[in-house]
Amino acid sequence: MRTARTIIRLLEPDEAPLLLRYRTENCQHLEPWEPLRTTAHYTLEGCRQTIEAGLEAARADRAYPFVVLTPDSDEMIAGFTMANVVRGVFQACHLGYGVAARHEGKGLMFEALDAAIRYAFGPLDFHRVMANYMPRNERSGRLLERLGFEREGYAKRYLKIDGLWEDHVLTAKVRAEG
Template identity: 35%
Template sequence: MSLRRLLRTDAAALIAAHRASVALHRSWVTPCLDQAGFEAWFSRTLAEDYLSLIALERGSGAVVGVFNASQISRGNFLSAYLGYYACVPYAGRGLMREALPQAIAYLFGEIGLHRIEANIQPGNAASIALARGAGFRLEGFSPRYLRIDGVWQDHERWALLADEAGF
């Protein structure tokens, strides 16, 4: 697995990966499905408080998944929210488990964060297992926390601190 920041030239590959993954992503995330959606997403990554990392299969360069760090806070807080998702046909193959430590290292090492929080819907067993396996701990439950696809969804709050991850 390799991991790098989102590039504008990733548009076609990501749109195709997202379109192939609509059934997998339904009710969990709403990724871009067209050029306009990609441009809106890419524009967000140009801000200081948001970044997207693309997980690629090392041999083929195929898009395996995405890690988005949002609401990156500097100063005394040094925190961000982390969202992630795999794409078809790579979901369930352990590749995101291989890529997540790279994303964590980037956020704690390169960006210098102190805390990463992943908010995950309680029914999303795969995402919870991924967070737990990377050392995130459950901190709480937030009812109707985030609106996804027009519906307010409950979320569990999972967090990891830099020193807990060895940074």
């Protein structure tokens, strides 16, 4: 996928240094919004394994771990995953995402996720994309609302984030019929 300012795709194992740089440069920035990470998460081999597992998940139609790159593919701006893919009568996934601290507030995550949702409802043929956020993450809530996600509920102690069970606002976007 391409947007006006980004390239969106899966990484290849030999691109592990791109992922490692993103992870190490944004460790503190992303920490409050992610699960606790092991030291392996911040190693080249750990990044290579993550990429290989992601490619296998995409081949098996279980998850799609996309990265958002600069147009020259020299820097990772953000990442998002369409995970927990369920087919059959559900045709849905969960969307999770993060953006580099130095790229926040530029509209790049909106631009990338707007393209991603079109891809989800087009080639991936999902009917529903779900995305959940912690109530204190107002920026994420505004982003999802701008993308057309609707609040569907509130889950107490839903996910263990940064070592604590956190409440989450549950949202979803359903493909328009027609």
